[in-house]
Amino acid sequence: MKITSIIALIAFSINLGFSQSKIDITFKNYDKDFVVIGYYYGDRQLVLDTVMRNDQDHFLYENEENLNSGVYLLLMSPNNRYIQFLVNDQEQNFSIALDTLDLGKPIIEGSADNQLFLDYVTFLNKKGTQNEALISEMNAKKEKGESTESIDLKRKAIDAEVKAYQKNIIDNHPNTITSTLISSTKDVEIPEFQGSAEEVKLKQYQYYRNHYFENIDLGNPVYLRTPFVHNKVDSYINKLTSQAPDSLIQAIDFILEKMEPAQETYKFYLSYFLNTYAGAKVVGQDAIYVHLVDNYYAKGKADWVDEENLTKIVTEANKIRPTLIGKMAQDITVFRRDSTPITLSEIESKYLILYFWAPDCGHCKKATPHMIDFYKKYKDSADVEILAVCTKHRDKEPACWESVDEKGMDLWINASDTYHLSNFRAKYNVEQTPSIFILNEKREIIMKRIGAEYLDEVMSEIIRIDDAEAAANAQMK
Secondary structure (H helix, E strand, C coil): CCCCCCCCEECCEEECCEEEEEEEEEEECCCCCEEEEEEEECCEEEEEEEEEECCCCEEEEEECCCCCCEEEEEEECCCCEEEEEEECCCCCEEEEEEECCEEEEEEEECCHHHHHHHHHHHHHHHHHHHHHHHHHHHHHHHHHCCCCHHHHHHHHHHHHHHHHHHHHHHHHCCCCHHHHHHHHCCCCCCCCCCCCHHHHHHHHHHHHHHCCCCCCCCCCHHHHHCCCHHHHHHHHHHCCCCCCHHHHHHHHHHHHHHHCCCHHHHHHHHHHHHHHHHCCCCCCCHHHHHHHHHHHHCCCCCCCCCHHHHHHHHHHHHHHHHHCCCCECCCCEEECCCCCEEEHHHCCCCEEEEEEECCCCHHHHHHHHHHHHHHHHHCCCCCEEEEEEECCCHHHCHHHHHHHHHHCCCCCEEEECCCCCCCHHHHCCCCCCCEEEEECCCCEEEEECCCHHHHHHHHHHHHHHHHHHHHHHHHHC
16 A cells, blocks of 8 residues: 655754744645644644745744644645644754655655654555555466465565564664654564464453553653544444443543553543543443543542533532442332322332333323333233333423323323422433333342333343343352
């Protein structure tokens, strides 16, 4: 594969007692009056500055402060073509000359690291061309049924040459951005394992995951401004980690601990994870949000957050915490139509469904028929009870009972709380309706926030798991 983009290294220099970054850019065949300099920042690409033309082919970027180390972009109008360049803390004063008709051949002066990387890119292009030719030859031989052994050997030789070239840069130029980037893209070398095919596969996965970041120092601040570290983090979290909340919490804590020496990286990813799981769509993953608040924000480990926003973040976590999966459901006392009290803890059934609803709720009107079908199927066969709590109160409460009659909801336990004495809204974080919770025999919350149309499917799976665990426990006895 041809590599057409470049990574150039910006150098820092001392001028008249202060640090200064200077990028002298010369274009051929470019008729616009400005170029944009941007940079990578986690999962984003941000604009650093817009540089105006100061003569026919010349653009000059200057800054009295050092640029942060990382990968930057030189973006051209109007078709958004760009080249990439690197920044480190050693060389900041350099020039780039390029022709928009051939962006793959820039001339860079004043940066040894740039030249090192460009030489590397040229080498990769050459080896890539050779490899592509061998692949074409190999495919032709396969079609004819001929042996491809000799071609395989040649391709292995090319791979060995590339690895040797990379090792030479890493060993002999360890403090360069080029070396850092090459090290970071190296694959994890998995050793041979013994055992059955399934055992070997598991050991390979565990080894790969445990060594996934061995070539990346997440405590190095340069990585925040590279185009690949976010993909590495994302893959580790979403592909190499079980999506169970406990596993994700462990993985996130591991990453944040590694990043802590690079405070800007740590700040970015702590904020990123909080925002990601604040709006988590997967049931149960709100536990990650609560964990981050309790263990980082509430403990002063996010000191960049002002007091007002910190209070909002902590308040939100406090609202979610009582309804986390695995928590004991809080007891509430609500009232039947005849005003007699019914307490959640006095309802005897193996499973209890809490259904918070309102008569004027459009989604509830769609949900209730599913609830009725579900109840008829599971009431006797699985010992399931439903406590349906209408959220209307005071003078609007009579509409609850009118809807119960109209919709045929008198199959299960119906209740309301005219004066909100039970505080059910706070205890179950009922901000919208319908809101459904599944409680087990111990009255632990085992599922929540699911659509009524999926209740049958979810309940079937819960029963299957419980039956399997019961059978396993019986065998152990």
